[in-house]
Amino acid sequence: xxxxxxxxxxxxxxxxxxxxxxxxxxxxxxxxxxxxxxxxxxxxxxxxxxxxxxxxxxxxxxxxxxxxxxxxxxxxxxxxxxxxxxxxxxxxxxxxxxxxxxxxxxxxxxxxxxxxxxxxxxxxxxxxxxxxxxxxxxxxxxxxxxxxxxxxxxxxxxxxxxxxxxxxxxxxxxxxxxxxxxxxxxxxxxxxxxxxxxxxxxxxxxxxxxxxxxxxxxxxxxxxxxxxxxxxxxxxxxxxxxxxxxxxxxxxxxxxxxxxxxxxxxxxxxxxxxxxxxxxxxxxxxxxxxxxxxxxxxxxxxxxxxxxxxxxxxxxxxxxxxxxxxxxxxxxxxxxxxxxxxxxxxxxxxxxxxxxxxxxxxxxxxxxxxxxxxxxxxxxxxxxxxxxxxxxxxxxxxxxxxxxxxxxxxxxxxxxxxxxxxxxxxxxxxxxxxxxxxxxxxxxxxxxxxxxxxxxxxxxxxxxxxxxxxxxxxxxxxxxxxxxxxxxxxxxxxxxxxxxxxxxxxxxxxxxxxxxxxxxxxxxxxxxxxxxxxxxxxxxxxxxxxxxxxxxxxxxxxxxxxxxxxxxxxxxxxxxxxxxxxxxxxxx
Numbered sequence: 001x002x003x004x005x006x007x008x009x010x011x012x013x014x015x016x017x018x019x020x021x022x023x024x025x026x027x028x029x030x031x032x033x034x035x036x037x038x039x040x041x042x043x044x045x046x047x048x049x050x051x052x053x054x055x056x057x058x059x060x061x062x063x064x065x066x067x068x069x070x071x072x073x074x075x076x077x078x079x080x081x082x083x084x085x086x087x088x089x090x091x092x093x094x095x096x097x098x099x100x101x102x103x104x105x106x107x108x109x110x111x112x113x114x115x116x117x118x119x120x121x122x123x124x125x126x127x128x129x130x131x132x133x134x135x136x137x138x139x140x141x142x143x144x145x146x147x148x149x150x151x152x153x154x155x156x157x158x159x160x161x162x163x164x165x166x167x168x169x170x171x172x173x174x175x176x177x178x179x180x181x182x183x184x185x186x187x188x189x190x191x192x193x194x195x196x197x198x199x200x201x202x203x204x205x206x207x208x209x210x211x212x213x214x215x216x217x218x219x220x221x222x223x224x225x226x227x228x229x230x231x232x233x234x235x236x237x238x239x240x241x242x243x244x245x246x247x248x249x250x251x252x253x254x255x256x257x258x259x260x261x262x263x264x265x266x267x268x269x270x271x272x273x274x275x276x277x278x279x280x281x282x283x284x285x286x287x288x289x290x291x292x293x294x295x296x297x298x299x300x301x302x303x304x305x306x307x308x309x310x311x312x313x314x315x316x317x318x319x320x321x322x323x324x325x326x327x328x329x330x331x332x333x334x335x336x337x338x339x340x341x342x343x344x345x346x347x348x349x350x351x352x353x354x355x356x357x358x359x360x361x362x363x364x365x366x367x368x369x370x371x372x373x374x375x376x377x378x379x380x381x382x383x384x385x386x387x388x389x390x391x392x393x394x395x396x397x398x399x400x401x402x403x404x405x406x407x408x409x410x411x412x413x414x415x416x417x418x419x420x421x422x423x424x425x426x427x428x429x430x431x432x433x434x435x436x437x438x439x440x441x442x443x444x445x446x447x448x449x450x451x452x453x454x455x456x457x458x459x460x461x462x463x464x465x466x467x468x469x470x471x472x473x474x475x476x477x478x479x480x481x482x483x484x485x486x487x488x489x490x491x492x493x494x495x496x497x498x499x500x501x502x503x504x505x506x507x508x509x510x511x512x513x514x515x516x517x518x519x520x521x522x523x524x525x526x527x528x529x530x531x532x533x534x535x536x537x538x539x540x541x542x543x544x545x546x547x548x549x550x551x552x553x554x555x556x557x558x559x560x561x562x563x564x565x566x567x568x569x570x571x572x573x574x575x576x577x578x579x580x581x582x583x584x585x586x587x588x
Contacts, residue, residue, distance in 0.1 A: 004072055004104075010046020014093040016077045021096060023048060024072045024104065026134065027065055029115050037062055038095075040115075041073065044139075049086075049095040050075070061101035068114055068134070070105035073098045122547075127561040129552055141549050145537045148264055149216055152237055152533075155259060159252045161214040161239065166201035168194060168218070173511075178222035180232070188578035194220035197530060199449065200515055202240040203487055206526040207518045213240045216533060222558075227545050228479055228535055231558040236482070237536075240528035246470055246486055249527050250274075250426060253474065253482075257531070261422045261476075264540045269421045274474070278429040287320070287404020289430075292478030293423035295411035297324060299403055305376050306393075311368040313351065317393040320403045321381060324414050327354070328386035334413065335363075338390065341409050347402045351391040355383050365391070408478065422476055422539070429453075430471040433464040433500065443501050446471055450485035451527075452497060459496045474531060476539055484529025491519045 004024040012021065025043035032038075037059055039050040050073060052059040058073070065071065075098040086092030111127075112120040114134050125132040132138055153163065172179045172193040179193040195201075197219045205213050217238040225231040241249060254274055261270045271293075282289050285298045300321045306314035327334065335352055342350035353363035361374055369377070381389060390410065392403040411417040432452050434445035442464050450469040452458055458467050470486035488494045494516070498508045509516060537549040547553040554560055574581065 008045035009043040009048040058098040068107040072102040074100040156214045161212040166198040183577040206242045225556040235533040236530040242524045242526045274424040287400040290475045290480040294418040295408045296416045322390040323381040327388040355387040427473040432467040432469040451488045482531035486527035489523040
């Protein structure tokens with residue numbers, strides 16, 4: 001018999017009754033019933049119930065061990081009997097009567113329970129992550145991640161893509177986030193950077209003649225944590241294709257996402273094909289460039305209705321309306337609580353009206369509406385008896401953000417929200433540039449390496465704020481999974497695009513010397529995308545925080561509490577790396 005096991009803890013069935021077996025695993029739980037000891041033994045594959053009877057050496061050995069100790073047991077498989085079957089376990093028809101025990105690894109007292117989700121705080125969980133990962137939910141999440149990545153690889157190869165690796169140590173790049181830098185021992189005063197993304201390298205692969213590339217790529221950005229963004233390190237499905245237009249990128253990615261979410265989504269419906277929504281339309285209708293389409297409500301811009309109004313709350317402001325049907329049975333607290341929610345999002349309040357059976361308007365602002373206002377709103381918003389309308393007014397960006405959040409919350413509370421579904425969309429036609437409201441400076445709004453729609457002609461002739469980019473995001477259930485673009489592969493167009501954003505030729509030639517040099521030796525039109533693996537798994541696992549799908553994440557302050565990173569270096573190591581530490585004033 002094998003030194004540690006003849007079977008796993010998820011393997012034995014009724015057909016094994018009478019078999020002598022050897023199992024190894026962790027002591028998951030124990031129960032002493034009438035002097036008989038019942039132990040749940042757990043390994044990677046499942047749980048098997050053990051039985052130890054009083055007066056036996058096995059009973060004495062198991063009774064002394066703490067939970068989460070690792071043991072090897074020998075015993076015979078017996079039937080539980082019909083009245084004791086545990087239908088929730090695949091091994092629930094049998095148990096193993098233990099005859100011999102060997103302790104392989106004793107456990108100290110636990111800092112928190114493993115077999116229940118006892119509400120321990122995240123910092124404690126991350127400090128003892130190796131224990132946290134033993135929990136069923138966390139173990140399931142990590143195995144889901146493994147299966148998803150494996151499936152991605154197989155599906156991408158089937159779609160004609162080739163997996164290639166790109167460097168981890170590279171040069172710093174102004175890609176929008178802070179780099180993590182690595183000092184060079186051999187080149188004093190110089191630093192490598194960990195890649196924010198393999199962006200330039202994957203483009204260089206296209207220029208080198210490789211047609212369809214992909215990689216499950218580690219990316220490093222010195223950014224603050226959010227619920228859907230882990231600080232420091234993340235993984236993405238990095239993709240690039242040559243001789244393609246926008247739709248050529250969409251087709252394989254849409255197929256991949258549909259298959260992936262159907263396979264691992266637990267029966268939740270995947271809506272396909274994915275609608276294409278222009279950026280400006282998304283901001284108007286949904287208040288966000290990552291709309292949650294499960295909310296079956298849309299915002300309507302009614303700024304013009306109140307442009308000359310004497311109603312001071314709306315006059316001269318951007319006004320967005322949210323019509324919500326079938327709220328006739330909702331009590332007043334429905335409206336008040338939604339107003340409270342809007343205030344939590346940053347609003348000063350939330351104006352509203354209700355439409356009665358006779359099409360009359362009631363509510364806090366009804367008295368301020370003229371007959372013309374009522375008529376226009378009724379037509380523009382397609383109002384009917386039982387409708388309510390919520391209004392937000394202010395600066396465009398502020399109103400979009402607040403009313404976008406109110407749209408989703410109102411849909412959930414009023415029964416206009418789809419559950420158990422993955423609703424994808426493509427957000428397209430992003431503006432190439434934006435204006436800094438404080439400085440008036442024109443800058444890139446998104447990815448500076450995107451090809452402008454209209455090419456050089458639009459760059460030379462259009463107002464920069466009217467220029468659109470061949471740039472796109474893929475969004476699912478309000479979560480941005482990826483950004484992508486058709487790349488700007490022509491040096492003259494690239495230099496002109498950066499010139500509009502205030503970069504002189506010498507700066508661009510210096511910062512992107514490698515890319516520009518490559519472009520000048522025959523670059524194909526190319527484009528790509530990079531869906532976030534962590535976010536994909538977060539959605540599939542139905543987890544609210546991305547750290548729940550990563551085996552060993554940093555905490556919200558970018559610390560590894562388990563390994564103690566970041567750490568200080570001793571003087572000899574600093575000297576070897578040619579580094580002197582200068583701490584902020586006041587630090588000790």
